[in-house]
Amino acid sequence: MLSNIFTFGFLISLLASTIRLATPILLPALGQIFTQRAGILNLNVEGTMTIGAVAGFAVAYKTGSLWLGLLGGMFFGMLWSAIMAWLSVNMRANQVIAGTGLNILGAGVAVYVYRIIFGIQSLPPQVTPFPTVNVPLLSKIPVIGQIFFQHNILVYFAYIMVFVTWFILDKTVFGLKIKAVGENPRAADSKGISVAKMRYAAILLGGVYAGAAGAFMSTAYMNMFTEAIVSGRGFIAVSVVIFARFIPVRAMWGALMFGFATALQMRLQALGINVANQLMLMLPYVMTIIALIIASKKAEFPSAYCLPYSRMER
Amino acid sequence: MRDKILNSIRQTVMAILTIIVALIIGAVLVSLSGNSPAEAYLTLFHGAFGSAQRMSEVFVKMIPLCVMAFGVSVAFKANLWNIGGSGQFIMGAICSVLVGLYMGLPSAVAIPVSIIAAMIGGGLWAGFAGWLKTRFNANEVITTLMLNYIATYFLAYLIYGPMMDPGGSLPQTKQIAESLRLPLFASGMRVHMGILLIIVLLVFMLFFWKSIFGFKVDLVGKGEKIATCSGISVKKTIVCTMLISGAITGLAGWNEVYGVQYRLLEGISSSYGNISVVVALLGGLNPIGITIASFFFSALLVGGATMQRMTEVPYSIVDIIEGLIIVFVIARTAFDLKIFRKHNGKEKRRC
Numbered sequence: 001m002l003s004n005i006f007t008f009g010f011l012i013s014l015l016a017s018t019i020r021l022a023t024p025i026l027l028p029a030l031g032q033i034f035t036q037r038a039g040i041l042n043l044n045v046e047g048t049m050t051i052g053a054v055a056g057f058a059v060a061y062k063t064g065s066l067w068l069g070l071l072g073g074m075f076f077g078m079l080w081s082a083i084m085a086w087l088s089v090n091m092r093a094n095q096v097i098a099g100t101g102l103n104i105l106g107a108g109v110a111v112y113v114y115r116i117i118f119g120i121q122s123l124p125p126q127v128t129p130f131p132t133v134n135v136p137l138l139s140k141i142p143v144i145g146q147i148f149f150q151h152n153i154l155v156y157f158a159y160i161m162v163f164v165t166w167f168i169l170d171k172t173v174f175g176l177k178i179k180a181v182g183e184n185p186r187a188a189d190s191k192g193i194s195v196a197k198m199r200y201a202a203i204l205l206g207g208v209y210a211g212a213a214g215a216f217m218s219t220a221y222m223n224m225f226t227e228a229i230v231s232g233r234g235f236i237a238v239s240v241v242i243f244a245r246f247i248p249v250r251a252m253w254g255a256l257m258f259g260f261a262t263a264l265q266m267r268l269q270a271l272g273i274n275v276a277n278q279l280m281l282m283l284p285y286v287m288t289i290i291a292l293i294i295a296s297k298k299a300e301f302p303s304a305y306c307l308p309y310s311r312m313e314r
Numbered sequence: 315m316r317d318k319i320l321n322s323i324r325q326t327v328m329a330i331l332t333i334i335v336a337l338i339i340g341a342v343l344v345s346l347s348g349n350s351p352a353e354a355y356l357t358l359f360h361g362a363f364g365s366a367q368r369m370s371e372v373f374v375k376m377i378p379l380c381v382m383a384f385g386v387s388v389a390f391k392a393n394l395w396n397i398g399g400s401g402q403f404i405m406g407a408i409c410s411v412l413v414g415l416y417m418g419l420p421s422a423v424a425i426p427v428s429i430i431a432a433m434i435g436g437g438l439w440a441g442f443a444g445w446l447k448t449r450f451n452a453n454e455v456i457t458t459l460m461l462n463y464i465a466t467y468f469l470a471y472l473i474y475g476p477m478m479d480p481g482g483s484l485p486q487t488k489q490i491a492e493s494l495r496l497p498l499f500a501s502g503m504r505v506h507m508g509i510l511l512i513i514v515l516l517v518f519m520l521f522f523w524k525s526i527f528g529f530k531v532d533l534v535g536k537g538e539k540i541a542t543c544s545g546i547s548v549k550k551t552i553v554c555t556m557l558i559s560g561a562i563t564g565l566a567g568w569n570e571v572y573g574v575q576y577r578l579l580e581g582i583s584s585s586y587g588n589i590s591v592v593v594a595l596l597g598g599l600n601p602i603g604i605t606i607a608s609f610f611f612s613a614l615l616v617g618g619a620t621m622q623r624m625t626e627v628p629y630s631i632v633d634i635i636e637g638l639i640i641v642f643v644i645a646r647t648a649f650d651l652k653i654f655r656k657h658n659g660k661e662k663r664r665c
Contacts, residue, residue, distance in 0.1 A: 041453075041455065043397075043455070043459075083641070087641070087644055087645070091644065091645055093644040093645070093647070094395070094644070096395040096397060096455050097395075097591070097595060097640065097644055098641075098644055100397060100588060100591050100592075100640070101592070101637055101640030101641050101643075101644060102637065102641070103588070103637075104588055104589075104592070104633055104636050104637040104640065105633070105634060105636075105637020105638060105640075105641060106637070107630070107633055107637075108630040108631070108632070108633025108634035108635075108636070108637055109630075109634060109637075110630075111628060111630035111633070112343065112347070112628060112630045112631060112634060115347065115628045115630070116346065116347045120626075227630075232463070235459060235463075238456070238459075239456060239459070239460060242453075242456055278467040278468070278470040278471035278474065278475075279467070279471055281467050282463070282464050282467040282468065282471075285460045285463045285464050285467075286460075286464060288456070288460050289446070289452070289456075289457055289460050289461075292446075292450075292452045292453065292456055292457065292460075293446065293450045293452055301453075305453075306453070306455075
């Protein structure tokens with residue numbers, strides 16, 4: 001049995017699926033880095049991803065274009081997170097409650113919309129997923145090519161976004177403003193940065209990423225929509241952001257860690273090996289708590305984390 | 315006193331209005347899907363109250379919802395956003411099953427011990443998050459959320475591994491002895507004596523908020539500064555509040571094992587964790603309000619399941635109604651606060 005595990009083929013497929021499985025965690029996590037850096041804890045990622053998944057699937061199915069589907073997922077993900085923005089910025093609501101409520105609402109709306117569009121069918125409708133794109137030359141490299149360069153286009157896209165997100169956040173004025181409203185909204189306000197506008201932008205941007213991840217699930221991973229399509233990945237993304245202490249590259253490592261745990265469990269199950277994989281699946285969550293302890297000690301959280309802002313108060 | 319009564323009447327009216335608006339939007343959605351809203355709601359109502367059997371199901375679901383909502387409301391009042399209800403529920407269930415299955419105590423002893431075990435299990439699970447908050451300033455929202463997953467996988471580990479029923483191949487434990495199970499009200503129905511738990515806890519909660527500690531919890535919720543100025547040890551109160559909150563929630567796990575399932579199985583906490591948050595808020599964190607709200611939501615859950623079976627209307631309409639209610643409650647609270655804020659400065663609340 002053990003010899004099955006330590007074969008080369010097993011390792012390669014394990015690592016390749018780690019990279020693929022990390023994608024739907026990495027994308028929303030990157031988006032949430034913007035949102036959380038602006039001081040908003042958006043627990044509604046899960047709901048936003050479900051909305052993105054149904055929108056992406058429906059658009060792709062009806063138009064026959066996967067790319068339009070992806071855009072649809074991003075657009076409706078943004079629209080959905082606008083409700084979160086309205087509640088947390090305009091209504092200055094408690095973000096935890098708003099997120100929890102919108103998760104329940106999002107799951108309901110997504111399934112309902114799916115039922116209205118597709119009705120009840122004996123066979124669930126499917127789309128042809130994004131095909132595997134073999135990167136020229138690189139994919140021919142033995143081992144490395146198989147692990148890194150034989151994925152569908154959205155996987156590459158997600159990893160490129162790590163760099164893009166870092167660039168926007170650290171090298172542009174926009175990124176600086178987002179961090180400013182998360183660190184010290186009053187000071188930002190006095191410098192003429194609109195706290196409300198920046199927080200809206202950060203939440204909507206997070207919604208776009210989450211919507212894209214939802215569309216990834218339904219058009220590049222599962223090829224269909226089911227009620228439990230996101231199954232906790234949104235919450236994992238939130239924890240990855242905190243685990244990564246709001247830094248894009250670390251978020252990538254965090255997402256890969258979760259991806260590895262899931263991939264290993266799936267591979268072992270496929271081989272029929274019964275190890276206590278539940279304990280292994282638990283590990284990333286334990287590590288998030290540990291990371292939280294370390295992060296809290298170093299006070300790396302944005303100072304205005306979870307705090308609504310109002311000009312009238314001091 | 316008069317103000318108090320007026321206030322609670324106003325709150326009740328607002329809660330009912332919230333529900334009505336949510337139901338109206340739900341009706342619009344039902345008709346969008348090409349079904350008759352009247353038929354859907356009638357089926358839903360009938361599905362919840364149509365027969366003694368169904369009424370009994372409403373109460374079966376109401377017990378955990380109400381107990382958990384009591385539990386989280388304690389933390390919410392202190393402005394601690396304990397969303398780890400399902401984790402505490404699971405730990406309570408696990409601890410109580412350990413007592414019921416392995417300790418071999420006579421039932422007169424085993425039942426009280428199992429109750430205490432469930433309270434300890436749930437209480438420590440939440441108290442740990444409280445301790446992390448006071449010791450490391452770790453956000454309790456994230457820690458309780460993570461502890462939910464850890465508890466879920468721990469439960470899965472136990473029922474797939476060491477605690478799996480040796481007589482079967484299903485991922486579940488053995489059933490607890492019949493002498494330990496809570497007696498049923500009537501044969502053929504699942505509603506059990508656990509319903510008394512609601513009454514006991516309701517009385518406890520009413521007294522709790524009148525007690526000194528309840529007052530401290532409330533003060534901590536009003537703001538750390540106010541509490542510190544009043545000479546309250548905020549850290550100690552936070553940990554104790556979480557302990558109590560988790561202990562009550564753990565009781566819901568005990569109830570589910572000893573009254574309904576008689577064993578541990580996957581998904582034992584159902585979606586109670588999320589819904590109890592909605593129940594606690596809709597009930598305005600008030601014990602009586604919570605009891606009524608939990609009854610309403612339980613009817614919605616049971617009726618919704620019937621509606622899905624009998625009509626073309628999908629169950630997700632129930633989720634939508636729940637979600638809308640919580641969004642309306644938030645928006646309403648925000649408006650209330652705006653009015654409130656004009657009169658006196660209020661300390662900022664971090665979630």
